[in-house]
Amino acid sequence: MRTSLRTILAACCIAASATILRAQELSAPGLPADTARTCPPAAATAATASGAPIAEHPKTINEKRRERGLTDPRNLFVPKGQWVFGGTASYSTHTNEGYQFLIVEGIDSKGYTVRVSPMIAYALTDNMALGGRFIYSRTLLELDKAELQLGDEGSDTDLKANNYYSLRHNYSVAAIWRQYIPLGRNKRFALFNETQLSVGGTQARFTNDSPVKGTYETGYTLSLGISPGIVAFATNNMAVEVNVGVMGISYTHTKQVHNQVTVGKRNTSMMNFKVNIFSIGLGMAFYL
Incomplete structure (x- = not known):
């Protein structure tokens, strides 16, 4: 047992x-x-x-960026291989009759400004495109008369302008780089940043007084600028875009010939880190 x-x-x-x-x-x-x-x-x-803590492997910079989501490949807005065609256009006109602005009195003038900027780009990778942009603007001002008065009666300074005429053309070509940043998982709205490297020229004519005195001006400009904006798709292939220039570096050379005799030159350089309200652009783009 x-x-x-x-x-x-x-x-x-x-x-x-x-x-x-x-x-x-x-x-x-x-x-x-x-x-x-x-x-x-x-x-x-x-x-x-x-009771001892378990050691964890520290996260790399790329891992932290992926957690933030800006480089997440799932946030696809503009796929690789897509063409982008678009542009902006603006037109404005004015007419003044006996108008007074601050200390300038009796303004009689008229004029207009027209600006067009077609653009083409190609998406080399997801949410990134390279391309080019052409910019042209024309400004006309005809000032019949205006008077500037400084001081009081008896000791004032009176400056007058009569028969002033100004016509200016600006044209430039720019290489652009665009980076799109989707707003979360939204497929209709996205932010974008456009970097422009441009070179262009200008021509202008100025005349005033009687007999006529005239000045002819030519010049060129080199610039590097950044223009962030927002894009909204109205359909699957058409979008509305709004952008504004916020900073840039530019160099301008200008040559003047006055009455076909006197020659003058001017060189200017500028570094701008503020919003330029005159560079706000509203346009349309087609994603094909």
């Missing part, structure tokens, strides 16, 4: 040992993740039992 009990106890011990060994094999590397997670490593179990 005692021998039978000893045999049964030995068999139970052997079965228990086999079960423990089998559990350890299931937690070994190379098995499915769900199975391995059911049996934590001995080191982690020991660290948890002792």
Whole structure:
């Protein structure tokens, strides 16, 4: 009887040992993740039992950027291989009759300004496009008369302008780089930033007084600017865009010839870090 009990106890011990060994094999590397997670490593179990914190691998800069979502490839707005055609246009006109502005009195003038800027770009990668833009503007001002008065009666200074005429043409070509930033998972609205590297020229004519005195002016400009904006899709292929210049660096060289005799030159450079309200553009674009 005692021998039978000893045999049964030995068999139970052997079965228990086999079960423990089998559990350890299931937690070994190379098995499915769900199975391995059911049996934590001995080191982690020991660290948890002792109350010591488990060391975590520090995140890299690229991992933190992906968490922010700006470089998340799932935030697709403009896919690779898409063409973008668009542009902006504006026109304004004015007429003054006996108008007074601050200390300038009796203004009789008329004029207009027209500006067009077609654009073409190609998406080399998702949410990024390279292309070109052409910009042309024409400004006309005809001032029949205006009077500037400074001081009071008896000691005032009176300056007058009569028969002043000004016509200016500006044209430039720019290489552009666009980066689109989707607003979350929204597929209709997105922010974009347009960087422009442009070179252009200008021509202008000025005349005044009687007999007529005239000045002819030519020049060129080099500039680097940034214009952020927002784009809203009205349809799947047509969008409305609004952008504004906020900063830029420019260099301008101008040459004047007065009455076909006197020659003058001017060089100007400027670094601008403020919003330019005169560069606000509203236009349309087609994504094909």
